[in-house]
Amino acid sequence: MNTIPLIDFERLQHADAALRSTEISKLDQACRDVGFFYLVNTSIDASEMAQLMGAAKTFFALPQSDKEAIDIKHSLNHRGYGKIGEEQLDEISQADWKETFDMALDFPIDHVLAQTYPSMYGPNQYPSKASIVEALQDYYVSAFNVSMVVLTSMAKALGLAEDFFIQCFKNHVTVLRMIHYPPRPGESHNNGAGAHTDYGCITLLLQDDIGGLQVKNRQGDWVDATPIKGSLVVNIGDLMQRWTNDQYVSTAHRVIAPLNGVHRYSFPFFVEPDYETRVECVETCHSADEPVKYAPILSGDWIQSRFDATYAYREKEK
Known part of the structure; x- marks a missing residue:
């Protein structure tokens, strides 16, 4: 794999059965061979993407005290602001140079799921500016709708x-994240986000x-996922790899921190099912020659274990 495949979202739902089948086959091959693909011609309007980008720039430019008023450390269910150095995705490297x-x-805090699984369900901590919250909520709905089409196609x-897959998303724990990668402080700190695989089903970036x-x-080489305007980069997560008995591959990726004077923004949408979804090898992904692994x-237990290994503040709380 030296290039990342392109999948046409419109063709995944095309009225022409032959076109639809061809695109689904391309999607299947990308999931098996690469674990990554660009998704183009999605149903998310360019203006909505631009609003989210503007919201991120506004939020991360706020005074540090305003951002830390909704610090993720205040949230039992891991919602809110994470400052630079809070997350370390590569467990043998240095902390990531980003804020989130x-x-x-x-x-609500008294919901039965929040009471049963307080570390995964509960209220959000939102920024105080209404326009930021609106942009976040609108994009969350749009990205979720796209993700359900992708999972249906899979x-x-x-x-x-x-x-x-989509029947497992009634009370899901899908997370939208805004990330700001500030200019790195010299050449010594080049990992904006250390090498890692994602935890859940799929991620839409x-x-x-x-x-x-x-x-x-x-081959072990790092390939640039060069931005394509209006596209999403989609990748398989560890949970989907387990679900498919390693037929769909969760691929390592990283982010190189921007150079001096450059700010980078990105928006991963981590698609994760209901906590109580029982993930076991699907019937079409094992055989006498390929036993269940x-x-x-x-x-939820899987996602929780990965959070605890990644965030220093959650380790300290144990």
Whole structure:
């Protein structure tokens, strides 16, 4: 893999069955061979992407005290602002040079799921500026709708019922994140985000035009995921790799921190099912020649374990 494939979102839903089938087959091959693809011609309007970009620039330019008023450390369910150095994705490298904001579905603190799984469900901590919140909420809905089409297409490609995956998203823990990569402080700190794989099912990434995302190919080389205007970069996560018995691959990737004077913004949308989703090898991904590799696990337990390994403040709370 020296290039990242292009998948046409419109063709995944095309009225022409032959076109639709061809695009789903291309999607299937990308998931097996690369674990990454560009998604073009999505249903998300360019103006909505621009509004989210503007919201991020406004939010991250706020005084540090304003951002830390909604510090993620104040949230049991991991929502809010994360300052530079809070996250370390590469566990043997240095902390990531980025600041973040996380949101998900907003559950009241007394909701049964928030009471049962307080580390994964609960209220969001929102910025005080209404226009930022509106941009976040609008994009969350739009990106979720796109993700459901992608997961439906994956189910079809795997020979499963088309709602196999999407039926697990009634009370999901899908997270929208805003990321700001400030200029790095000299050449010694070049990992904006250290090498890692994502935890969940799939990730839909909206990135600006600065670049810096790199994907590790099968030869061990880092390949640039060069920004394509209006596209999303989609990748397979660890949970989907388990679900498909390693047939769909979760691929390592990283972000090189911007050079002096350059700011990078990106927006990963981490698509993660209901906490109590039982993830076990799908029936079409194992056989006598290819036995099941992973024991069943609850989706939320898996995501929780990965959060705890990545965030220093959660380790300290144990």
